[in-house]
Amino acid sequence: MHDSLLSLLPGPHDADRPWLNCYRTDERVELTGHVLSMWSAKIAGLITAESAPGDGVHVGLPPHWRTVAWACGAWLAGRTVLLGSGEEIDAAGLTPELSVAFTPEDLCDEAEVQVLVPTASLALRWPGELPALVLDGAADLMSYPDRFTPVSADADLPCLIDLTTDLNAGLTAGGAHGGAHGGAPRGSRPITLTRAELVSRVEAAAAAAGDRDPTDSRAVLVRRPGTAQALEEVLVAWRTGRTAVVLTPEAGDDVAAAAIRQEGITEGVAGAQTD
Secondary structure, three states: OOOOOHHHOOOOOOOOOEEEEEEEOOEEEEEEHHHHHHHHHHHHHHHHHHOOOOOOEEEEOOOOHHHHHHHHHHHHOOOOEEEOOHHHHHHOOOOOOEEEEOOHHHOOOOOOEEEEOOOOOOOOOOOOOOOOOOEEOOHHHHHOOOOOOOOOOOOOOEEEEEOOOOOOOOOOOOOOOOOOOOOOOOOOOOEEEEHHHHHHHHHHHHHHHHHHOOOOOOEEEEOOOOHHHHHHHHHHHHHOOOEEEEEOOOOOHHHHHHHHHHHOOOOOHHHOOOO
16 A cells, blocks of 8 residues: 655655754754654564554654654654643543653643653753653664655545644744644644645645745755654655755854755745744
């Protein structure tokens, strides 16, 4: 069964160019498609080994390269990416099979499995002592294979549920906030997209981006406060064959300017500021 979402993601043979560059205040990391595929495969391996399918994999992470890798890993594993705070998830009556975050406070208490990842891009383990029964989202990944056979997933399976209440955090590719069937007002929640619907949004946004600007910029700046919006813009960049340059929330205008200059970004700059 063909899964069109998987066709948007990097694979083990995509080593010819960077797919994802991530800028923080004090660091820059570059990942080729091959490297990002390796991380995604390891994450998918951990997800399938440590948890059974449930309401979703809670990705309690802001925009960051690790956030993209965990979303890709969840999709490879045929799981739903669940965004929102523990309180929002509990209020929705959902129980994630796994929760991953940068801090213990951002983990979902009800999740079957909890994972903490370091914010430093090159860190190989969680800094300090882990809470009881919490997995290390860097060191514990090392034992999993670099390749993963994707789990067969139906096109109608939900792949992204956004429960966040931040009005700026919703999906906006294509110029509209909307739920699974479109037309929802700005800031309405929750937003649920199936695998087919997410691909359809990405395809439409990629086509619109090509119509708006025919220039040959090799990279696209992704600077958004919301994880859902950032993930979609990363997928749009990949669909158009360009590098997604993700700025983490703490990166200021000086970092954005440096990224634009260093990455040769010539389009999408007007929309690069956070709302």
